[in-house]
Amino acid sequence: MSGSLDVVFLGLSITSSWGNGHATTYRALARALAAAGHRVLFLERDVPWYAENRDLAAPPWCDVQLYGGVAELRERFGDRLRAADLAVVGSYVPDGREVARLVQELARGITAFYDIDTPVTMAALARGDCAYLAAELVPGFDLYLSFTGGPMLRRIERELGARAARALYCSADPEVHRPAPHPPRWDLGYVGTYSADRQPALERLLLEPARRRGGARFAVAGPQYPADVRWPGNVDRIEHLPPTAHAAFYAAQRYTLNVTRADMVRAGWSPSVRLFEAAACGTPVLSDRWPGIDAFFAPGREILLAASTTEALAILDRLPDQERHAIGERARRRVLAEHTATHRAEALVGFVREARERNARRRARVRKEIAQGERG
CATH class of the missing domain: 3.40.50.2000 (Glycogen Phosphorylase B;)
Structure with missing residues (x-):
């Protein structure tokens, strides 16, 4: 896969780190993707508790747009979702089930669910009370990106029918996180x-x-x-x-x-x-x-x-x-x-390449089966 990707994230928050660990992860990943030449749009639900505590309202390395609900998401950003090479829905997104359905309906590129809370999500799905994801939506994503690796990845594929579960961990930015000379306090x-x-x-x-x-x-x-x-x-x-x-x-x-x-x-x-x-x-x-x-x-x-x-x-x-x-x-x-954000961005691009190849093989298999049926 060559050239830059047009990536759309629909995540909990990138503008405010107040009371959540999602913003730090999205910021690092979006920054690394932009540095590699990819285009990033981050769509964030406008909610009062983040509006009152925005510590990065306008990141310089990606486009951030706020929306008020799923209907507005469809109306304002439907074309961007259709055109995206990769559309990613994150865990804990408000009205996450409806957002996931919208993405699966509109997106023509690769779709992914990014679970920054995988064990919490799995427990909630088992209880039947996960507010941001439904089990029947999982097979509709090309990728299930998980903050948890190890045996959990196979479990996601086995129990939820995910096409491909892959670990996409958090990271550090070595330009920001580096040793300081002063003595510890x-x-x-x-x-x-x-x-x-x-x-x-x-x-x-x-x-x-x-x-x-x-x-x-x-x-x-x-x-x-x-x-x-x-x-x-x-x-x-x-x-x-x-x-x-x-x-x-x-x-x-x-x-x-x-x-x-x-x-x-x-x-x-x-x-x-x-x-x-x-x-x-x-x-x-x-x-x-x-x-x-x-x-x-x-x-x-x-x-x-x-x-x-x-x-x-x-x-x-x-x-x-x-x-x-x-x-x-x-x-x-x-x-x-x-474990830098650059490593994570490279991994994500690799997962997209893998998903594209897998989808191409699936389409070729379907065409072959149709052709065999017609000859039969």
């Missing part, structure tokens, strides 16, 4: 929106260590934490940290914490953007354990794993600075080699 920090199923791990691996090490400094950045969370006095709270401030936040930590939602721990192979961004900054990552984490970073060499407060404290207390720096540097090299 915090011993351990964390950035992430509140989630009830992540909170127990945050308690074990950051808040309880903070209670036991009153002379150390900690930080938690992110919105929507309940008022009844008991924050130790040595934990600094930052209500919202825009993506442009992430690199400085990571650089100001001796270690940064990664904790994972319960559904994603069970599924495994579900790296968060924190892993790649912090590693690209050379900040050592202390993470909870889940299947497949060693596919991204080598435990003990490129990432540090802990399941308990005792294990977390052992890392904070005993690891020499020289080894800490070495772990961070090895992780940074791994990100630059495998």
Whole structure:
């Protein structure tokens, strides 16, 4: 496949990172696609909570258009969907089922569902209460792009009838995420929106260590934490940290914490953007354990794993600075080699090529069967 692609994303948000991790992923991917010469249009539902918290209203590397509903989407952007080489519907899009049906009806190029919440989606589909996707829509997409890899990909194909499930993970931008020379301000920090199923791990691996090490400094950045969370006095709270401030936040930590939602721990192979961004900054990552984490970073060499407060404290207390720096540097090299937005954009273009070839083979097979039927 040669030449540039005309790509249309219909995602949760690219203009606001408030309370969601989707914007960071879409920004990095759209920027990398544009740098490679592809044209990107991002269609975002105009909702008040993002309108009030837009930290990138007009990205310079893609066209962003807001719409008010599915009818307006059809009227204003139907021609763009018909002309697109690739039309991608993301998870958690408002009225996502209707949006997916519209894309499958209008698009003449490759269509894809991009699941940034795969284990959550699969659980919701099993319960029959997924608001943004219906199981019967999955076979209608040429590609099912998943934030979760490993065995989950075959499960999506087997249980949902996806034509091709492929992992398209989050990434880091090495131009934005890089080491900084100033000394760390915090011993351990964390950035992430509140989630009830992540909170127990945050308690074990950051808040309880903070209670036991009153002379150390900690930080938690992110919105929507309940008022009844008991924050130790040595934990600094930052209500919202825009993506442009992430690199400085990571650089100001001796270690940064990664904790994972319960559904994603069970599924495994579900790296968060924190892993790649912090590693690209050379900040050592202390993470909870889940299947497949060693596919991204080598435990003990490129990432540090802990399941308990005792294990977390052992890392904070005993690891020499020289080894800490070495772990961070090895992780940074791994990100630059495998986990940048450029790698993800290249993978996506490859998946489109694969889908086109698969569709061409299918059309040729159908023509052959028709011809055989006519001769018979």
